[in-house]
Amino acid sequence: MDIATTLGLARSLVIYHNPLRLIPLRRFYAGLLPHGALAFDVGAHVGSRARVLRAAGARVVAVEPQAAFAAFLRRTLPRDITLIEAALGPREMTAEMAVSALHPTVSTLQADFAETAGTAPGFGHVRWDRRQQVQVTTLDRLIATHGRPDYIKIDVEGFELDVLSGLSQPVPLISVEYLPPLPDNTLRVIDRLAQLGPYRFNPVAGESGRFLWPDWRDGATTADWLRSLPPTTRSGDLYARLT
Template sequence: MEQDLVFDIGLNNGDDAAYYLHLGYRVVGIEANPLLADQCTRRFENDIKQGRMTVINAGVLEKPGVFTFYRNLLSDGWSSFEPGKRRQAGEWEEIDISCITTPQLIAEHGKPFFMKVDIEGSDLQTLQSLTPATAPPYVSLELNFGDPTIERLIELGYSAFKFVDGETYWHTPPIFDHQIGWRLLRKAGCLSPFVRNAISSLPQRFRAKSEWNPPGKYSPDHYPFTNSHSGPFGEQAAGSWMKPAAALRWLEDLNNYYRRAGKEPSFWWDVHARHSSVHS
């Protein structure tokens, strides 16, 4: 295992890669969109020359080959190998992209310490060809409604999990319009700094709503995250690690929480997982 190596699968504009480089890691960034791959090659020219950054224009799927990529012409973040993503707003074009598997990446570059995956609906495919022996110590993936992502991670030997809001990187859900009690408490907090400070000082398990988090994105090292980042990872990700059974219950509760609010399945959360081979 390469202790200083990160795989950034779904490189996009390179903001996450820049964060990992900032932390001192070497980064292999994989991006299916050729325009974004070219953009990142220019952005990280010096890091590439120094051997700290590698940019690969390819997709990462369950099987290798050439597959149709649906490039959204209005929002790069909605481009995907999943045909259903075409229904999202904006114009798109079909392009053929060469794809590789995660084991192929590992064979060429080594097993990374951390692997970030954000490839719009195809995240689970990056896990399908892995084995417990090749699974990276830490991973993060975007949750896709209906995908057995947690179950697959458990099969691969991951034994600890965190869930974070993709917009704020906190592990607490928002207050919705139908939650009268929470809304009244939030209103009281707005009117009385004493009430808000009292609630904010409680442990997360008691306050457990994102409105009581400090303003802005969760950033333990004060890195200036933007909306195009995925946030901290591994031990630095917000929240406490959950065992597999607790993680499955928590995810079911989260789905039900958003369903009752009429928001499911459109919510954006990431899962962070730690492999059982890591000594906590």
Template sequence: MAAGLEDSNAKVLEMAYATTEEGHRIYVRPTDPRALGLIANKGRIIRGSLELWRVALGLHEWCTMIDIGVNYGEMLVGVEIPAEAELIGFEPNTSLHKVLRKTLDARGITIDLRSQAVADRSGTARFAVDRTWSGTSSLHDERHDGSARWQVREVEVTTLDEVLGGSGRSFCVKVDVEGFEREVVDGAARSLEDTKHWALMLEIEHMDRGYLAELARTRGVFVKEKDSTALRRVPSDRVAVEVLLDDPALHRQDCLVLSPTLAAEQR
């Protein structure tokens, strides 16, 4: 009886899915509230994020595409991935891997899926899985209060420099790491200097505005207008950053950081 119930529960988990506007299925774990959000919103939590990702992918013919924080794979299902591009995904929450692979297999997407976290150093670190909303799982820090909400485990950590290996091949990276964006950028320093064409999509909703201004002083940083594909450059002064991001006409969840070559092409 117990075995039969276990099999039944497994089938329920495998059958739960969100259907995108394009008709693609995103398989989910229905015990995860974020999964229910995907089902209710046709496979999207924040529409503007997917739109910005599409803009990033259209800036160049990328050799390597990397999704850091794949979660259920909605940012991969919702775009066209060139057949010749190498695709790497990082998702330390391995409880999502089974449904994620089912989703990507159904879409015909081949991925090198890794359970590592990405930061500014290699080694191991503690990773906190959020039992109440899988999308806020992240490397462990003072925010994680030891409550039952968090399941803390040890994970391997790598850097983008290690992943890219100094190849000089163009790369486009989506970064969703819940506050550890600086570490990911720092861990890509060599690749950002040695590669002509690259783009990073970083979540900035909760990013310190001082760091965003600092990033804009040394890099080309852009946000997208909500109703078009037009990009606006982020200024390098903190006060000016605050003013810019007060504009409701902009998508303020994420930004693009572009290589000097690609930044110069933006007008």
């Protein structure tokens, strides 16, 4: 592992692997999911969500394609978390990932994400300076192997729609990262979820572990909210619950 990759891993650990900041998320998931629920963590990164979900009582399948992070997860994840060293997409294939060595959390398989995000607020300092060939499988294949999950968390930097294109059945609960400077990615996800089933939505800002709304709202209302966000608003997760 070279110096830039080591620094990127260390940076991610400092930001995302702080046990104190994970306490609210553990409480959040414990109240949201039934004990023993099956959860897929797609884009596991340093495994913070996978560990939180496990601590909340879930059975976890963690999916991570970046070589440095998959190696870290192999060494450090609890043995009852299943690790899949691959990406997810619309079909099984090999694909090229654009990697930011110093900011690996924004590495992506989306072909134009680096170009589009590079001009958006908050991304000006990021450089996608590496390429990695990764194996891609699908959510349908994961479900065939591990069972239908109660929850899928997807954080894949603009590749969310492609991941959901590999899913042919509704799942009770799904979350995707939303990026206020790039709302079109999430708007397309809302449309895709509407094709899968009757979903309603509620956002969580950052890693707060609290829903922003007291109720779950339809796709049109959620889309209007996304369009209204100033580009400098911090990112978060948009939860979709099957009704």
